[in-house]
Amino acid sequence: MPGDRSEPPLRRLPGSLMLVLLPIAAVQVIAATAPAIPSPAPGPPSPSLRFDSARAEGNAPHEPFHIYGNTYYVGVGGLSSILITSSGGDILIDGDLPESVPNIVANIRALGFRVGDIKLILNSHDHFDHAGGIAALQRMSGARVAASKLSAQVLEQGHSGPDDPQYGSAPPIAPVRGVQTVHDGETLHVGSLAITARFTAGHTPGGTSWTWKSCEQELCVDIVYADSLTPVSADGFLFSNNKGYPGAVDDFRKSFATLSALPCDILLTPHPGVSDMWPRLERATHGAGPSAWVDTTACRRYAQTASENLGKRLASEAGK
Numbered sequence: 001m002p003g004d005r006s007e008p009p010l011r012r013l014p015g016s017l018m019l020v021l022l023p024i025a026a027v028q029v030i031a032a033t034a035p036a037i038p039s040p041a042p043g044p045p046s047p048s049l050r051f052d053s054a055r056a057e058g059n060a061p062h063e064p065f066h067i068y069g070n071t072y073y074v075g076v077g078g079l080s081s082i083l084i085t086s087s088g089g090d091i092l093i094d095g096d097l098p099e100s101v102p103n104i105v106a107n108i109r110a111l112g113f114r115v116g117d118i119k120l121i122l123n124s125h126d127h128f129d130h131a132g133g134i135a136a137l138q139r140m141s142g143a144r145v146a147a148s149k150l151s152a153q154v155l156e157q158g159h160s161g162p163d164d165p166q167y168g169s170a171p172p173i174a175p176v177r178g179v180q181t182v183h184d185g186e187t188l189h190v191g192s193l194a195i196t197a198r199f200t201a202g203h204t205p206g207g208t209s210w211t212w213k214s215c216e217q218e219l220c221v222d223i224v225y226a227d228s229l230t231p232v233s234a235d236g237f238l239f240s241n242n243k244g245y246p247g248a249v250d251d252f253r254k255s256f257a258t259l260s261a262l263p264c265d266i267l268l269t270p271h272p273g274v275s276d277m278w279p280r281l282e283r284a285t286h287g288a289g290p291s292a293w294v295d296t297t298a299c300r301r302y303a304q305t306a307s308e309n310l311g312k313r314l315a316s317e318a319g320k
């Protein structure tokens with residue numbers, strides 16, 4: 001479908017809303033000397049959103065905001081949706097819950113961008129709270145959707161199979177049509193934008209993190225949208241011994257290594273609280289500027305915490 005014609009005329013924001021531009025070295029020094037940021041802690045698990053009250057709370061509207069360069073937050077209060085813009089078209093990562101779509105659309109418009117300019121929609125993983133809104137956003141924008149082969153199957157079917165640790169308990173999603181498959185390490189392009197898929201399976205078999213560069217004038221940073229790494233499952237699923245997903249533990253460990261090794265100046269996550277989104281936004285808007293977003297240790301700490309949580313989960317499965 002063509003772009004939404006009811007939208008207001010195109011109004012591009014200036015490249016940056018930040019008042020201060022610092023050289024990267026200064027940003028890193030400030031980040032290193034800033035008050036200690038608590039370790040990113042994977043969770044809360046998405047299953048909590050199966051309950052109506054938690055789901056409504058997760059979907060609470062949130063004002064959109066600028067993160068860095070051409071990267072913006074357009075999600076809701078408990079679920080991230082990230083817009084990356086260029087004069088040749090935009091990229092949107094994650095569509096959140098089906099009922100999040102009006103909020104995401106309103107946020108995109110409030111920033112002065114147009115849903116019809118989204119040319120590519122990507123997904124962290126295919127659970128209903130991150131992929132539930134993608135079909136509607138695809139229809140509204142006419143964007144292509146791309147995902148790992150395993151995620152693409154789930155997105156097109158509208159439900160996962162027994163290889164999903166949450167199979168049987170995660171709600172279905174609206175099926176997405178014509179999903180393009182991407183390889184691990186593949187870079188996709190929209191206009192001047194380049195975004196690379198890094199497979200980070202474990203939470204789901206097709207889970208994918210995405211990484212790109214955003215620049216403010218000549219200062220470029222590596223941004224990582226790291227997928228959920230929580231070992232959350234339906235009742236009875238054992239990560240340590242499961243016929244539906246026998247490689248789950250190996251996949252998790254590979255994902256921890258992948259995220260730990262990525263160039264990573266700014267970590268973003270599908271559940272914004274997991275990567276301290278709100279304290280960072282508070283600091284960014286109260287004087288710290290871009291340095292509030294930068295923490296070159298965040299991806300490694302995120303992976304480390306996730307690894308510890310997997311260890312606890314496997315210990316709890318011992319003897320079962």
Ligand SMILES: [Zn+2]
Binds near residue numbers: 046125203228
């Ligand atoms: Zn999930």
